[in-house]
Amino acid sequence: MSENQTWSLEMSEFARKTDNPLRKIWESPNNIPNPLIKLITLQIGDPTVFKNFLAAPETKEAIKKALEHDNFSYTVSPGLESSREAVAQYVNKNYESLTILKDLQPLTSKDVILASGCSMALEMCFRVLANPGDNILLPQPCWGYSTWIVGCGIDVRYYNLDPMREWEVDLDHLESMINENTKAILINNPGNPCGNVYSKEHLLDILKVAERHMLPIIADEVYEFFTFPGVQFYPLAALSKNVPILTCSGLTKRFIMPASRMGWIVINDRNNVFSDVRKGLFNIAGRNFWPNSTLTKALPDILKNTPQKFFDDNSSAVYNHALSAYNILKTCAGIIPIMPKGAMYLMVKIELEKFPKIDTCFDFTQKLLNELSVGVFPGFPCFNFPGFFRIVLTVPEEMIIEACERIKQFCEKHCKIDSEKYLKSG
Structure with missing residues (x-):
């Protein structure tokens, strides 16, 4: 190497375009809470952090049993057939319980691919349906799907959700976003960050749009x-x-196993139009995407033995947390909470015009952290939705109450309207 030569190395275009705003904010050195006030973070959707939500005992027993017989060998790329069949039966049972379409063809192991978490399952779907230059429609607001899409050269087009209609899809806007390069529509239900749960009627309306444009x-x-x-x-x-x-799902949320990295794709194809896509998914599964071997072997027992009471107790507890947060936040000057119907989150609208010294939702959340040590994620850039912030509902209820009381204190300090008149007016 001569004296005049210098190293010139640059990241790839894939790396340059890959960005996770939630992680960037979460890990930012600018996250400085008030040193005199204990930090309460309502940011990361990991329900296990404070140990008030944990996996079911039956899950732990299933993993212990699998571990005893696991020699940690590679499994087949789409996942063990017995585990994929267990997912198919789990889904069949859920579909049958709703008795909607009487002629639903039962799913089998051939309709299931296991993945290393739901995030990886989603990435596999994006990659199998779209090429660089194509686009996928995403809801706005939404979780960070673009982290997995944009780096692949695939474009994103956003359709609106309506906060005043319990975050329903704006169907007219959805349809207006479709063009000749659109390859798929993503629907997140129940939703993150909104806590939306769509009615049967609304879902049928969404399906009409997709069918009209022949989009999966x-x-x-x-x-x-x-x-x-x-x-x-x-x-x-x-x-x-x-x-x-x-359909992408996994053990992360309902089964309270965020680090299990066990997800799956279910191929629902009543008219056999996914034949080529199905082959493509199995091709992609061969790129070392298979999940942890022990979890794969434990999966049948986890799906079969986890009692309904476990699910009911968790959703009831999160509902009570949501009520506690909502009932405090709705009394705060200058913000409007939107009560969720499910999942683990609550979105709050900031009436920024009432906060003369706060310019953006990001500014609001930074000042809240700096002054009163409450961490929440701003609607932008985290969810591509300015003017809102999101709170997580799985922290202990007393912490949620304390955090919301601090948010109320923050609003009373910074909101320009008379807080007493605001409270009296409802």
Whole structure:
């Protein structure tokens, strides 16, 4: 190497375009809480952090049993057939319980591919359906799907969710976003960050749009059946007669196993239009995507033996947390909470015009952290939705109450309207 030569190394275009704003904010050195006030973070959707939500004992027993017989060999790329069949039977049972489409063909192991978490399952779906230059429609607001899409050269087009209609899809706007390069629509239900749970009627309207434009749907249903009392969840594929659907789910949320890295894709294809896509998914599964071998072997027992009471108790507890947060936040000057129907989150609108010294939702959340040591994620850039912030509902209830009281204190300090008049007016 001569004296005049210098190293010139650059990251790839894939790396340059790959960005996770949640992680960037979470790990930022600018996250400086008030040193005099104990930090309460309502940011990361990991329900196990404070040990008030944990996996079921039956899950731990299933893993112990699998571990005793696991020699940690590679499994087959789409996952063990016995485990894939267990997922198929789990899904069949859920579909049958709704008795919507009487002629639903039962799913088999051939319709299931295991993946290293629901995130990886989603990436596989994006990659199998779209090429560079194509686009996929995402909801706005939404979790960070673009982290997995944009780096692949695939474009993103956003359709609106309506916060004043319990985060329903704006169907007219959805349809206006479709163009000749659109390859799929992603539907997240129950939703993150909104806590939306769509009615059967609304889901049928979404399917009409997809069928009219002959577009498949990627259904992110990792929060499936995680709904609050009186709210019914409908798997999108259980309602679809003609639209082919790739449903992604896993053990992360409903089974309270965020680090299990056990997810799956269910290929719902009543009219055999996914034949080539199905082959493509199995091709992609060969790229070392298979999940942890012990979890794969434990999966049949986890799905079979986890009692319904475990799910009911968790959703009821999160519902109570949501009520506690909502009832405090709705009394705060300058913000409007939107009560969720399920999942683990609550979105809050900031009436920024009432906060003269705060310019953006990001500014709001930074000042809240700096002054009162409450960590929440801003709607932008985290969820591509300015003017809002999101709180996580799985921290202990007393911490949620304390955090919301601090948010109220923060609003009373910074909101320009008279807080007493605001409270009296409701």
